[in-house]
Amino acid sequence: MMKNWLNRDVISILDFEKDELEYLFSLTDKIIERNMSIGKPLDGKIIATAFFEPSTRTRLSFETAAHKLGASVITLEPSISSLAKGESFADTMRMLDNYADLIVMRSPLEGAAKLAAEICEHPIINGGDGTQHHPTQAMIDIYTIKKLKNRINGLSIGVLGDLRYGRAATSFMYGLSIFGVKEIWLIAPKELMPRDDVLLTLKRFNTELHYAENINDVISNLDVLYVTRIQKERFPDPIEYERVKGTYQINLQLLSKAKESLIVMHPLPRVDEISYDVDTTKYAAYFKEASYAVPLRMALLMLILGAER
């Protein structure tokens, strides 16, 4: 199994089989059991982070994971690097490939991580490419469900918000499909329902999709509700945004209709899509979810760099 992970690029969660992800999760379990203190298995390795788009959680959690494993971290600052002088993305990545043993990257362009993987000899981890993939977030999200629900298959899972342009929601749905989830509830305004290419992929897994425009109609069915932000800039008409905004807010009134065992997840950052008084309820799983980012990314770095014990 370890062989499967060694030197592997992580471009899309679709590149992985269920048992490979299960293996990653079991290593994550071990790292959490040992309170993330597992020595310095990546001593002497250099991890580069190259985020051509803003990031807080993804970049910092990868850098934290690398430091905890004893690796050194180098960070590209696109705004003050030669990119600002007009260097191409490909040339920049080639240069980093000379310096680092592994590169974690994010780009506003779809397909950038795939191109990086083609031109770089060292493994590439995609920390988000435009609206397309965010595979490691999906790994954290699926792991969270496994931890909190002890299973994935058989659960009724709703995905709410921007399902058209949101890469975290897309990768999450792909991840659920890999784990054999039979039904997903898509809860979004019509204009933010998934793109054709995403629907086609989900259809290949025989995932049954149910569409709902109003969360109130389906909240009582759900075991898991995955919330993403609806961005104002996605709407050509600001009045339309104002109209839908409130419909997708998760608050105590809505949750009074939910199953007792419902968990509410969110890849973060949130703005106002989950009201703050939900944070202290039993439903809130998003901070727990965020806490798995470092151990899971530690496990990922260890597997790819062959440092698993």
Next chain:
Amino acid sequence: MSEISEMKVSKIRDGTVIDHVPAGRALDVLRLLNLTGKEGFIISLVMNVPSKKFGKKDIVKVEGLELEAKQVNKLALIAPTATINIIRNYEVVDKKRVKLPDRIIGILQCQNPNCITRKEREPVIPNFIVISMKPLIIQCEYCGRLMNESEVIKQLIR
């Protein structure tokens, strides 16, 4: 080939005849084959000749050049009905229909302006996987976006 088209363009001794091209697309066929006329081959085309099967059709003849399957299969994108006849000493020695390849490399541009393949200075060639032949659906290998037949035609037909 019908008699009428025979009269308009004489038989060739050696080379390739692309028959049953949808009417009006012969020039696009040449462009897709990267035949500019500067290569020196004798190229003749007839357009809008009567056809029993299609009503009207175009025919392209290239003398002295035997086109290989790899070169002509991309014609399936704009001329799926086309037949390729290889001629030697005035005889048809091989006749086949164009067959869409599994991948379309180069030729088309991804429609997604945010796709890495659309960035001018990046060393990347557009690459599409054929998802379905009928109706035609192709998927960008880089950004995952789909393209349908009319979108493909729009790019290739001028």
